[in-house]
Amino acid sequence: MKVTINDVAKLAGVSMKTVSRVINKEPSVRKKTYDLVMEAVKELNYQPNIAARNLAGTSSFAVALVYDNPNAYYVIDMQNGVLSRCKDEGFELVIHPCSSTDDQMQDEFKTMIQRSRLAGLVLTPPLSEQQNIIKMLDEMNMPYVRLLSGREEQNEGKSNCILVNDFAAAYEITEHLIKHGHKNIAFVLGDKEHKSTTERLAGYQQALTDNNISFNQSLIFEGHYSFESGVNGAKHLLANNNKLGVTAILGGNDEVAAGALFAARLMNIEIPAQLSISGFEDSPFSRQTWPKLTTAHQANNVISEHAARLLFSKARSSRKQEKDIITNFTPSIVVRESTGPAPV
């Protein structure tokens, strides 16, 4: 029942170590030997024992995904992306949800790392922005990859980051609206603690500036990344029979946009005839509203898969200090039914 590396070695007529070399894709194995071993592996349907590999080897075969995010869609995408890479590379995935506001979090985090003997970690926002965490990992000499909201050109002192260019996404969406004749474009922001919020706001402002539209603070609603916040924000912005003359609303993310959409409906405002609404992230949420949301597609599963790939390469070549790698992802706008020409 249980097939060990020794069984394979015997069948192939080589030593255990050679089988090990083949399994681990080490160089300096003759092609002929390689084939011989692989044949035996297939014949016996040999499955390497992860525990033994972790124990014996100097490096481990597990990575952790750390998150503190209430958005289930986001988390699932992240997991699936990392997981698909893990499968290919024979790694295990340890998921570690946590609360960044919890005092004990850091200790617990450390415990988890020590227990699991990780090859590395993937950090998602907002944890990826937390300096104490980064510092701890550096001290432990533990490889990690961070997912951050940011622009490539701003990369100062950052290393091993995957940047999501929320600035560009917001710019593009705003420009899309401007091209459709919108001038009074409101924005229901997400949590201000999140870098993505400030980046999206900045992109929005830049687009206005580049199109000679002056920024109007009263069109900005400081909210949260939630449906309710979208409802409240839209209600506020459209108050008094739309005194402000808002013709478009950017939602901080899709949930916020969905909330805004709902509030507008309650006020008997036609979407997109009377009001355009857009979100960010292209979560399933944006397809569960009606009309469907124009949003900025952010391929979280692709991004997380990339993060995992980066982490693996980093973990493997731990001796030669790789250059600090930065990868840039720019969401692309997806135009659906919730945006249209500005009403005349």
Next chain:
Amino acid sequence: MKVTINDVAKLAGVSMKTVSRVINKEPSVRKKTYDLVMEAVKELNYQPNIAARNLAGTSSFAVALVYDNPNAYYVIDMQNGVLSRCKDEGFELVIHPCSSTDDQMQDEFKTMIQRSRLAGLVLTPPLSEQQNIIKMLDEMNMPYVRLLSGREEQNEGKSNCILVNDFAAAYEITEHLIKHGHKNIAFVLGDKEHKSTTERLAGYQQALTDNNISFNQSLIFEGHYSFESGVNGAKHLLANNNKLGVTAILGGNDEVAAGALFAARLMNIEIPAQLSISGFEDSPFSRQTWPKLTTAHQANNVISEHAARLLFSKARSSRKQEKDIITNFTPSIVVRESTGPAPV
């Protein structure tokens, strides 16, 4: 940096094996010795090495959660529930999303099991209903716990199941509506392949029967567990200026209900004044609609935690064949703003 069981043993002045006994909460360790060891453990901040435990021990310290469910909220709840138990018990969690329709699924599944050397698995619907999977696990003699939709009294040939009583939930919601004067209660069903769908329908029918309301097939819309299906279902049921005289709609789950809600709004139907709507599951979804949905609360994180607990106890006492344990969870109705008295 790295603290082993040997370090603890030396500090405590006992053998490694005794430390091992303490760590594993084995009996036959004197209280005094126990305290001594625990003190040393704390002083050194000793963390047992999972890989070594898995390798050396006869049983392993990892369980898998297997799912094939597009509902992100559901999956996250399941994960968190199992995970919290894992943390307490020092187990690792391996997550295994898969596609039950995929041909290769079963092979891949088997590979995963062999690689990970699991203590057991938690199976969620619809995989938990698939006989080929169950059979395979039985043949492999691999412990598992199944989450199923069903009623305790129906338990035939089932073992180690956690039953969610969707029948009772539907009954309760239907009765709630009947008590509020509703007679023409429509139902937008979920996927008919899911046991939960037939169970919910049966509960609905029983409640009608018990209250002398005849079942009307035209009030049933066979849909899917999706927002869009809810929209379509409601449109269909309320067509022709509500020819059928529907005063309430049950959504197959919260997503479906949210869709129905949206469709109703589009038709300028006031909720709940003119139409009551309810869902199932009490996912965050039900709080992201407006008005918030009346639904049947199903504590998935509690359920999954319970499943994990059951699995651990099963995995530990593998020799004595425990009696086939069945646990029953009955969702409880949560009345929010989407239901009210029937219009007169």
Next chain:
DNA sequence: TAGCCAATTGACAGCGTTGTCATTTTAACT
């Protein structure tokens, strides 16, 4: 053909824990 270096392969110890079984200690009896 011998000689030499690099490429390839193998022998063996050891990773940190637990299972087995032997040994010691304790408690409970004569």
Next chain:
DNA sequence: AGTTAAAATGACAACGCTGTCAATTGGCTA
């Protein structure tokens, strides 16, 4: 105090693999 069984503890091998380093092989030059 002496005996005995039970409880508590310890010594040591083993889990399945990889790192180290030594041994072997092959290819090439002289």
